[in-house]
Amino acid sequence: VIREHDVVDSLATFYRQLDRTIPETAPRWLPDDRASLPRRPWKIQLLATGAVVVLLVGLALFFREASLDRAPVPAQSLPPLPAATLQVGPMRFFSASDGWVLTPRALMITHDGGTNWRDITPPTGQPGFCCDVVFFLDRMTGWVGALGGTPQTFHTVRTMDGGATWTPGADLALGRGAPPGVASLYPGPFTFLNAQLGWALVTNGLYSELRQTELLQTADGGATWTSTGQLPEVPFLGGWSLTQISPIRFIDPRTGWYLGSDSTDHEILYVTHDGGRTWAKQTIAVPSINAGQRSYFDLPTFVDRQHGFLAIAPPDGTVVVDVTTDGGVTWRMDTGRFPVFTRTEPFGLAHDWHLAPAFFGHGVQAIVLGGHLEVNTGHGWTAITPTGLPAIVQEIEFVNAQIGFARTTDDQCQGCSTREFLMKTVDGGRTWTPVTS
Amino acid sequence: MLRAGYAITLDLEVARENTNEAFLRLWERRDKLASHPDPKAWLMRVAVNLAISHRRWMFGRLRHHPIPVRPDPEDLALLRIQSGTMREALLTLKPRERAVLALRYQQDLAFAQIALLLGCPEATVRTWCHRALETLRTQMGGVQNGTPLLEEAR
Numbered sequence: 001v002i003r004e005h006d007v008v009d010s011l012a013t014f015y016r017q018l019d020r021t022i023p024e025t026a027p028r029w030l031p032d033d034r035a036s037l038p039r040r041p042w043k044i045q046l047l048a049t050g051a052v053v054v055l056l057v058g059l060a061l062f063f064r065e066a067s068l069d070r071a072p073v074p075a076q077s078l079p080p081l082p083a084a085t086l087q088v089g090p091m092r093f094f095s096a097s098d099g100w101v102l103t104p105r106a107l108m109i110t111h112d113g114g115t116n117w118r119d120i121t122p123p124t125g126q127p128g129f130c131c132d133v134v135f136f137l138d139r140m141t142g143w144v145g146a147l148g149g150t151p152q153t154f155h156t157v158r159t160m161d162g163g164a165t166w167t168p169g170a171d172l173a174l175g176r177g178a179p180p181g182v183a184s185l186y187p188g189p190f191t192f193l194n195a196q197l198g199w200a201l202v203t204n205g206l207y208s209e210l211r212q213t214e215l216l217q218t219a220d221g222g223a224t225w226t227s228t229g230q231l232p233e234v235p236f237l238g239g240w241s242l243t244q245i246s247p248i249r250f251i252d253p254r255t256g257w258y259l260g261s262d263s264t265d266h267e268i269l270y271v272t273h274d275g276g277r278t279w280a281k282q283t284i285a286v287p288s289i290n291a292g293q294r295s296y297f298d299l300p301t302f303v304d305r306q307h308g309f310l311a312i313a314p315p316d317g318t319v320v321v322d323v324t325t326d327g328g329v330t331w332r333m334d335t336g337r338f339p340v341f342t343r344t345e346p347f348g349l350a351h352d353w354h355l356a357p358a359f360f361g362h363g364v365q366a367i368v369l370g371g372h373l374e375v376n377t378g379h380g381w382t383a384i385t386p387t388g389l390p391a392i393v394q395e396i397e398f399v400n401a402q403i404g405f406a407r408t409t410d411d412q413c414q415g416c417s418t419r420e421f422l423m424k425t426v427d428g429g430r431t432w433t434p435v436t437s
Numbered sequence: 438m439l440r441a442g443y444a445i446t447l448d449l450e451v452a453r454e455n456t457n458e459a460f461l462r463l464w465e466r467r468d469k470l471a472s473h474p475d476p477k478a479w480l481m482r483v484a485v486n487l488a489i490s491h492r493r494w495m496f497g498r499l500r501h502h503p504i505p506v507r508p509d510p511e512d513l514a515l516l517r518i519q520s521g522t523m524r525e526a527l528l529t530l531k532p533r534e535r536a537v538l539a540l541r542y543q544q545d546l547a548f549a550q551i552a553l554l555l556g557c558p559e560a561t562v563r564t565w566c567h568r569a570l571e572t573l574r575t576q577m578g579g580v581q582n583g584t585p586l587l588e589e590a591r
Contacts, residue, residue: 007574008542014523015543019440021449104558 086117086437088407088422090134091395096403098139101422103437106130107144109163113403114424114435120163122146135190135198143190143198143222145172154202158222160195169222172202191249196221199256199276201231201248215248215258215276228276232260232268249299250276251308255328257282257299267296269310271328285322285333290314300328301360309334311358311367317343319356319367337381341367341374357396364398366429368406373429377401388432389423402428405435438484444539445488445532447524452488459484482554485540489532526576534569537562 093099108117136142156169192198203213216225250256270279302308310322318339322331356369365376390408398404422435442452552559
């Protein structure tokens with residue numbers, strides 16, 4: 001089996017061979033080259049320019065006609081977004097009124113469902129930059145982490161009053177320090193069970209052979225952190241960064257799950273029953289036709305201590321949901337509707353291997369991708385063709401059966417765009433409008 | 438800079454032309470860049486952007502600089518590299534993905550540095566990098582009988 005680091009090794013060898021063909025000298029610079037190029041007579045240049053223009057217009061008309069025969073991609077038929085549309089990164093809404101979003105430069109909070117926003121960016125000491133990691137337990141209590149300084153340090157701050165004031169917490173670091181030759185430190189996400197007990201993940205690299213991934217725990221709200229030890233393997237990120245996804249989640253002080261990747265770069269779901277000190281592989285249920293094949297999945301989401309959901313994307317492009325009713329000890333496939341979701345091109349796994357965003361909570365289950373939304377509010381799954389929602393959705397969540405939010409992009413390539421927007425629905429996902437700042 | 442350009446375009450002649458073009462632009466803007474905080478970074482950014490969009494310069498290159506084919510050892514070694522499977526695999530990637538791989542694994546830049554150079558978020562760079570590696574790995578897996586990808590290039 002070819003692993004990712006095999007590819008990296010081959011690449012490094014290839015680049016070394018390329019480098020050998022170029023001696024270590026300054027690049028040859030001949031500024032007069034361009035000036036000495038023979039220029040064509042202006043009549044020929046004018047004729048050539050005209051011919052190119054006619055050719056381009058003809059090609060544009062041709063492709064326009066040809067495109068009319070193809071099925072429209074929802075994202076291309078959307079009207080332009082308002083200029084003040086809120087560009088966002090990670091987000092979370094606790095209710096129809098309270099939520100936060102991380103914009104490229106600021107941490108914003110709303111108490112009226114996104115109509116008005118307040119900048120609660122903590123003082124991270126880095127002008128023009130806000131935060132790497134944000135976690136809010138509720139509308140008042142939250143933690144922010146930011147990487148900075150030389151050597152790199154992961155600074156943390158905490159608020160107990162909805163961002164009005166911030167209190168510095170302990171700086172996070174790898175317990176054993178960075179190994180020689182590995183200077184990078186990647187901040188991982190926080191996850192808190194209550195105002196005191198929480199965990200943070202820190203790693204020093206995602207591709208280095210010397211990488212370490214460590215789980216830190218706090219019992220005093222982030223004032224101090226202690227290492228619970230190394231995590232098995234490295235976190236599975238699927239092309240995302242640690243600040244965009246959370247590969248770890250706890251449902252009580254002892255029980256939690258961690259999404260790692262094994263030596264063959266397959267996703268492996270680990271479970272701990274001792275607060276993160278030891279981890280074992282979690283057995284999950286996948287369709288028999290996909291047994292032994294590579295599937296993508298998210299962390300399990302629990303709606304109470306016993307009932308949890310786990311979205312799984314087998315390699316056939318479908319999405320199935322596993323459920324547990326015993327606190328995650330055993331998982332079975334939800335066969336109420338099977339599969340729940342089927343990806344269609346150009347959003348199939350052949351072109352885009354991310355899991356279709358799924359949400360479980362507040363009495364709503366939802367899976368969305370490519371202009372196709374499946375929602376279950378307790379009366380069975382319903383297929384919805386949403387109006388106004390771009391085809392690419394990074395994140396979706398509902399605060400009740402009617403009101404929901406989605407982080408979307410106007411790019412055709414999931415995760416590739418810097419233009420991510422917050423959209424809102426008030427009719428159960430049927431129509432979506434951009435949230436403005 | 439030339440090595441980075443070569444690793445992105447996989448064409449030494451194009452890389453040389455891009456390097457020259459980058460220095461030419463530096464020379465043309467030398468007055469404005471005198472107060473630039475990091476002219477080397479500016480130069481590298483121009484060179485990388487030129488390498489990513491080198492097709493725009495291809496017509497000029499073919500018109501003015503036909504590729505010389507000389508049977509000397511250096512060119513033969515170059516041809517072996519250029520006909521290698523890794524090169525073919527890299528050419529299936531988008532230019533920006535090749536740029537990220539070259540800057541990461543040839544230039545040994547951190548993702549944050551690459552993000553600054555390309556003017557995009559670090560998370561986006563990571564996505565491109567992971568996607569490119571995934572594509573290469575898929576192609577490597579497709580090589581029959583486990584033949585090392587670089588065998589033809591050696």
